[in-house]
Amino acid sequence: DSGVTQTPKHLITATGQRVTLRCSPRSGDLSVYWYQQSLDQGLQFLIQYYNGEERAKGNILERFSAQQFPDLHSELNLSSLELGDSALYFCASSTTSGNTYEQYFGPGTRLTVT
Amino acid sequence: AQSVAQPEDQVNVAEGNPLTVKCTYSVSGNPYLFWYVQYPNRGLQFLLKYITGDNLVKGSYGFEAEFNKSQTSFHLKKPSALVSDSALYFCAVREGKGGFKTIFGAGTRLFVKA
Numbered sequence: 506d507s508g509v510t511q512t513p514k515h516l517i518t519a520t521g522q523r524v525t526l527r528c529s530p531r532s533g534d535l536s537v538y539w540y541q542q543s544l545d546q547g548l549q550f551l552i553q554y555y556n557g558e559e560r561a562k563g564n565i566l567e568r569f570s571a572q573q574f575p576d577l578h579s580e581l582n583l584s585s586l587e588l589g590d591s592a593l594y595f596c597a598s599s600t601t602s603g604n605t606y607e608q609y610f611g612p613g614t615r616l617t618v619t
Numbered sequence: 620a621q622s623v624a625q626p627e628d629q630v631n632v633a634e635g636n637p638l639t640v641k642c643t644y645s646v647s648g649n650p651y652l653f654w655y656v657q658y659p660n661r662g663l664q665f666l667l668k669y670i671t672g673d674n675l676v677k678g679s680y681g682f683e684a685e686f687n688k689s690q691t692s693f694h695l696k697k698p699s700a701l702v703s704d705s706a707l708y709f710c711a712v713r714e715g716k717g718g719f720k721t722i723f724g725a726g727t728r729l730f731v732k733a
């Protein structure tokens with residue numbers, strides 16, 4: 506158990522809908538990362554937050570947004586969902602935002618868009 | 620731009636034999652290199668990292684990796700494979716200066732046969 510929690514575990518929704526994925530980092534970790542894992546794209550970095558502020562952006566679509574709250578939990582919002590958004594979404598956390606620190610991953614949220 | 624290549628989709632090895640999972644990278648600055656493992660229906664778990672210093676890095680579960688700057692490689696090794704090592708292995712790189720993105724390789728599936 507990494508100490509990172511994600512809810513929900515599974516989510517099934519229809520095209521055009523909006524969903525929110527939630528992540529609680531390990532106790533004491535200030536940095537949160539979001540990743541999308543799909544069969545065709547592999548593991549793609551979406552976005553990173555550090556202590557409430559956006560730190561780095563990857564291949565995140567404009568339909569997706571995220572934020573980190575004062576209690577350090579983070580939410581990833583996915584809107585106008587398309588079939589291609591079906592994937593595993595992982596949250597990870599690390600002690601700081603520094604590049605030398607490893608990340609601890611949550612169990613993921615499996616999103617199915619029908 | 621940063622990139623990571625894992626040239627083998629799959630590696631097969633017999634239990635008790637040594638294993639190697641290959642990784643090459645490309646960054647403009649100093650590389651910070653990581654290996655993660657993913658078991659079925661689980662998030663990624665950190666195995667080991669190279670930041671600086673000794674080129675041979677030891678990590679969890681008996682794994683080690685060798686950093687080779689001239690060949691821009693960071694191959695994962697284990698002297699004696701176990702069936703329980705069967706999983707998906709990811710190499711990742713972060714750039715030493717400026718960039719905060721983590722780039723993951725496509726992953727290598729390791730099968731250890733009894």
